[in-house]
Amino acid sequence: MKKLFIRILLVFSAFVIIYLGALTLLLILGHVNKLPNAKYKVGGYGYTLLRLDEAKKVKELDVLILGSSHVYRAFDTRILEKHGFKSFNYGTSAQPPYVTYFLLRDFLKREKPKHIVMDLYWSMLQKTGVEAGVDIISNSEINETAIDIARESDDIMLYNTLLISYIRQLYKPISTDEQKDFKNDQYVQNGFVESFIKQNADDSLKLASLKKITFKPADIQVNSVKKIVKLCKENNIDLTFVVTPVTREKKETVLNYNEYSRFINQLAQENNIRLIDYNQRPDLELNSQTDFYDASHLNQSGVVKFNKVFINDFIKLYNGKLANSDK
Amino acid sequence: MLFNSFEFLLFFPTVVGLYFLLPYRFRWLLLLVASYTFYMFWRVDYAIILVISTLIDYTCGIMMDRYPEEERERRKPWLWLSLLSNLGILFTFKYYNFFNGAASDLADLMGVSYAAPAFELLLPMGISFYTFQTMSYSIDVYYGRIKAEKHLGIFALFVTFFPQLVAGPIERAGNLLGQLRQKHDFDYDRVTSGLKLMAWGLFKKVVVADRLAPMVNTVYNNPTEYEGIPLITATVFFAFQIYCDFSGYSDMAIGAARVMGFDLMENFRRPYFSKSIKEFWGRWHISLSTWFRDYLYIPLGGNRVVKWRWYYNIFVVFLVSGFWHGANWTFLVWGALHGIYQVFGEVTKDQRNGLAKRFGLTKASSMESILQMVTTFTVVCLAWVFFRANTIGDAWYISTHMFTGLEESVRTIVFNIEGLREEWLILGRSTIFFALGILAIMVLLVIDWFREKNMNISLEVLPSSIRVFAYGAVIAFILLFGRFDETEFIYFQF
Structure with a gap:
């Protein structure tokens, strides 16, 4: 048996050398993304590199906004600031609640906002979160959060991203990386990304033929939402759940939207959190062609309309809370 | 687990x-x-x-x-x-x-x-x-x-x-x-032999079967959006997906048991090198086919009955085998097709031998063997259509549209390189994903071919120090190219 153990140890050592060697070589040659089980995207679409860097410096925050690209393209921090709320948009590409939890846990070590607004987009509640994990790990230093994100997802791709990121940061620190520019987008301070596209790229035919889905939440995401609620309560932070608006056609792709709606309402009620679903607000009139740049994301025209309604809601909630605290 | x-x-x-x-x-x-x-x-x-x-x-x-x-x-x-x-x-x-x-x-x-x-x-x-x-x-x-x-x-x-x-x-x-x-x-040799078999099974499952699965699913879950080459490609991919999925599991099962000292029966013996459907069933899911032989075919009378009854026995066994796989008409048709293949093979045996002699194929034995293998693989694939399709309607559509629209596909491939890329992307994945699928099948076929010819391709021939790195490289390859999202084995549903 001793011979077997030695043999296994030798094979394992050879494997580690070959594995790390292959990743390093492919990284240097710029071909690492061609591996089916490895993804590494630094400074890419979504502006996570800038956002994560800026998040480290934010101080005296009123509102922290969390969620996917729906969020960082919808909540305009400039509009909130005009109304007296200092906010930071901490949305990142395809961010599901399990990633949100680790980002928030890390954020709260430095800064405690008064309010948190968290998006509960159906797709994020049923995703595994690999895409978001790759985005965060690639664009941040290798720290406890990055390791926890990889470990929680238990996906080989995230472990590989973690290794690649670690190897790369040995010779090129993340602080020296630069964000790429994208012609139709602009990163605005405090996490918001403004889109310059005025007309929806998806025509009515494409919108009408979007893939239908049935909402089915994933345990990992539901449990993470509960952990986020607990974290907010422990830190005495006021939490609000929202569903950011999408085109009517996109909403209709969810065959069981009522079930989804019931599910998130129950999740909010059980935890005594308020919930606003902006896909079910008749006073928010959004045009699929002129207020969105694709089926899911608002353009600036839509952002202005949406933020007007959101700010009204938020001020009411905020004043209500102030009134309650005065009593 | x-x-x-x-x-x-x-x-x-x-x-x-x-x-x-x-x-x-x-x-x-x-x-x-x-x-x-x-x-x-x-x-x-x-x-x-x-x-x-x-x-x-x-x-x-x-x-x-x-x-x-x-x-x-x-x-x-x-x-x-x-x-x-x-x-x-x-x-x-x-x-x-x-x-x-x-x-x-x-x-x-x-x-x-x-x-x-x-x-x-x-x-x-x-x-x-x-x-x-x-x-x-x-x-x-x-x-x-x-x-x-x-x-x-x-x-x-x-x-x-x-x-x-x-x-x-x-x-x-x-x-x-x-x-x-x-x-x-x-027993050191036994344990390492079991571990190697498990690694080979894992390779077949996560590198070959699970790499092909998303492309097969894309086409078979929306078959009416395709015709011609994508339907053929997806069906051939499925033939290798199911082989690697199931035989990969069997290899891991046999390997795991061997590590602890148990000998389980062989379940697959390179079935796609079969020269007839009869031979295919002697190489595919051997533990089930011998079960049906011993506990159904022989009690029914086997071949020791009049001819029509013998054909009936064969057909019934395959029909039941299809039903064993799943409570769905698609599996019944799949089983029935194999029953018909077998009966047809027996009925036309003399005529086919005569034709082979007439065209001189028996003299060029390797040519005859290749022709037989290709024919057997083709008819097995046609039956797989029913096994994989979600409904009988889908299976019928695929069977009747596999060979239509070929002219357009060929024209696209020959004259339009972008079109070729689209043909590949049509299976729902990137070019590199598709190429990896093809590469994985080729690696499998080469290794199976060497084994079929009893040629030693074991890493044991290498010096000990190099062998250690070779095994390390195999594990690294599996981890870098396999899919590990814990997709279940197809046969678990049966």
């Missing part, structure tokens, strides 16, 4: 380590606990079905053994009890809804009202495998081929032995029961 899961990576070395460290008399208990743990990782409550099945067959075996072989009539009620309870479990969980649906459709057709409720039961993992294994035990005891197992623990282990519990090979009591009583000492 899946063989390709992180849990198994911890579970298996722990069980093997304890197995060799424990005194011999406690090993059966360890394996029994491990086997139930393995099963209950999937679902705890369904282990009760295993317990019920074990207790019934154990009792029936003991009761049959009380009567001498000459008094078979007195054994019969216990055999019936065993068969009916196993088939009853199988019917309840697997076939009730199918028959209920068929009865409802028939009633609708006749204008009669029919309202029996459907069961919303999850099919217990591996139910078709372990019920067939225990039924073969009861039949063998009945015919006096084996003695009934007196030790309930050993018998329970025979039913649940974790390497082959959920997807076979379907073992015979004559082979496995005796081994469960033997003392297996640690």
Whole structure:
């Protein structure tokens, strides 16, 4: 048996050398993304590199906004600031609640906002979160959060991203990386990304033929939402759940939207959190062609309309809370 | 628990380590606990079905053994009890809804009202495998081929032995029961041979089968959006997906058992090198095909009957085999097709041999062999269409549109390189994903070909220091190119 153990140890050592060697070589040659089980995207679409860097410096925050690209393209921090709320948009590409939890846990070590607004987009509640994990790990230093994100997802791709990121940061620190520019987008301070596209790229035919889905939440995401609620309560932070608006056609792709709606309402009620679903607000009139740049994301025209309604809601909630605290 | 899961990576070395460290008399208990743990990782409550099945067959075996072989009539009620309870479990969980649906459709057709409720039961993992294994035990005891197992623990282990519990090979009591009583000492060569077989099985599953699966699913879940080359490509990919998925599982099962000193039966012998459908069934899912041969085909009379009856026996066996795979018309048609292939092969045997002679193919034996292999693979693929399609309607569409639109596809490939890329992307993945699928199939075929020709391609020929790096490279390759999202094995559903 001793011979077997030695043999296994030798094979394992050879494997580690070959594995790390292959990743390093492919990284240097710029071909690492061609591996089916490895993804590494630094400074890419979504502006996570800038956002994560800026998040480290934010101080005296009123509102922290969390969620996917729906969020960082919808909540305009400039509009909130005009109304007296200092906010930071901490949305990142395809961010599901399990990633949100680790980002928030890390954020709260430095800064405690008064309010948190968290998006509960159906797709994020049923995703595994690999895409978001790759985005965060690639664009941040290798720290406890990055390791926890990889470990929680238990996906080989995230472990590989973690290794690649670690190897790369040995010779090129993340602080020296630069964000790429994208012609139709602009990163605005405090996490918001403004889109310059005025007309929806998806025509009515494409919108009408979007893939239908049935909402089915994933345990990992539901449990993470509960952990986020607990974290907010422990830190005495006021939490609000929202569903950011999408085109009517996109909403209709969810065959069981009522079930989804019931599910998130129950999740909010059980935890005594308020919930606003902006896909079910008749006073928010959004045009699929002129207020969105694709089926899911608002353009600036839509952002202005949406933020007007959101700010009204938020001020009411905020004043209500102030009134309650005065009593 | 899946063989390709992180849990198994911890579970298996722990069980093997304890197995060799424990005194011999406690090993059966360890394996029994491990086997139930393995099963209950999937679902705890369904282990009760295993317990019920074990207790019934154990009792029936003991009761049959009380009567001498000459008094078979007195054994019969216990055999019936065993068969009916196993088939009853199988019917309840697997076939009730199918028959209920068929009865409802028939009633609708006749204008009669029919309202029996459907069961919303999850099919217990591996139910078709372990019920067939225990039924073969009861039949063998009945015919006096084996003695009934007196030790309930050993018998329970025979039913649940974790390497082959959920997807076979379907073992015979004559082979496995005796081994469960033997003392297996640690044997370095045996352990490393088992580990290598497990690694090869893992390669087939995560690098080949799971890489091909998304492309197959894209086409087969929306077949009407395709015609011509994508339908052919997806069907050929499925042929390799199912082979690697199932034979990969069998390799891992046989390898895991071998590590602990047990020899399980061979389940696949490079089936796509078969030169006839008959040969294909001698190489594909051997433990099931020999089960049907021994417990259905021969009792029906086999080939020792008049010709028409022989053909009937063949057809019935394949029809039942199709139904074993799933309670769906698609599996029935798949089984029926193989039955027709076999009967057609027997009926036309002389004519085909005559034709081969006439065209001089028998002189060029390698040419004849290649032609036979290609023909066999083609008809097997045509049958796979029904096996994989979600409905009979989809299968019919695919079968009738595989060879249409080819001219347009060829024109695109020849004259338009962007079009070629689209042809590839049409399977729902990137060019590199598609190319990896093709590469994986080629690696598999080359290795299988060497084995078929009994050529030694083992890494054992390399010097020890290089061999260590070669094994390390194989593991690295599997981790970098395999898919590890814990996709279940196709045959778990059966």
